[in-house]
Amino acid sequence: MKHFIIGAAALLCATAATAQSWDMPTPYSDSTFHTQNISQFADDVRAATNGGLDITVHSAGSLFPHSEIKGAVRNRSVPIGEFFLSRLSNEDLAFGVDSQPFVATSYDDATRLWAAQKPVITELLAEQGLMPLFSVPWPAQGLYTNGEVTNVEDLNGMRFRAYNAALEEFATLAGAAPVQIEASNIPQAFATGQVEAMITSPSTGVNSTAWDFVTHYTPINAWVPKNIVVVNKRVFDRLDADTQAAVLTAAEAAEARGWELSAAEAEGMTAALAENGITVYEPSATLIDGLQDIGDKMLGTWDAAASDSARAVLNAYNN
Ligand code: PCA
Secondary structure, three states, X not given: OHHHHHHHHHXXXXXXXXXXXXXXXXXXXXXXXXXXXXXXXXXXXXXXXXXXXXXXXXXXXXXXXXXXXXXXXXXXXXXXXXXXXXXXXXXXXXXXXHHXXXXXOOHHHHHHHHHHHHHHHXXXXXXXXXXXXEEEEOOOOEEEEOOOOOOHHHHOOOEEEEOOHHHHHHHHHOOOEEEEOOHHHHHXXXXXXXXXXXXXXXXXXXXXXXXXXXXXXXXXXXXXOEEEEEEEXXXXXXXXXXXXXXXXXXXXXXXXXXXXXXXXXXXXXXHHHHHOOOEEOOOOHHHHHHHHHHHHHHHHHHHHHOOHHHHHHHHHHHO
8 A cells, every 4th residue: 555655646746747837828818719729729738648738828818918928938938829920010021911901811812821921930930939839810800880881981080999000001091090909908999989990800899799889890801810829949849759749739730620610700700790780781892992992002011111031921822
């Protein structure tokens, strides 16, 4: 008996010595499909390593605000984290191609764009000691307003919620006044009158109960932006080979599952907007023409400022 107890204690110690806990900050709420996909990723890693790597997801910016997540992974405050990829466009425009209006507007386009973008941004992130694990798109972005919008002029003067520099530029060119608001603060921003219109996915519309503060939604489907999950390369390299393989396998599954979830949300969440009383209407040709003009202008500006890396992404995508 005594031997057994000592043996069991030794085994416990051995497990404790090798088991690792990772904190993982993410910007979006628990009800977001990205967060649910990441929780499944954490479960898969835990199962595949018999509890040897235990990832705790901290959602909705609760551990680090969105703007600090990449830096926190870089300086090893946390080993792993998720963020909105195009928010890094201030570092290099290669990160922001998926948020340029009318460049990639469908899942097929988005798949090809990710194939073009992945090798380039993998290299850029490696310079910061970061390694991408998986990237998942949001459903194509649509326009939420009070009342129907028939042309770009209808947006003039509106306080417009933005989530990155590209959307800020877009809103400004539409004559609106952009205000940066995190997804989890959308209901409050509308309730307090800080903003009165937004462009985001049907998923974020439903997650923020958009029917409480807007009446109309139109799927302009102008871009399909992505989230990305990155790991600190040094931390990853210190894992034993089996654990590394478990993380990579779970990441691959999470990417495939995430893209499917996203496509299902594009339909299901648009239907949910309508079920909750929002009028869902097709954009007029005039509205799309006007938005496309803004997209063209933005691409001109983008082109003038693009790095070789950014150009390489767009060239690979267009060829
Ligand atoms: N939801 C996030 C990013 C894009 C999206 O569809 C947001 O609105 O912040």
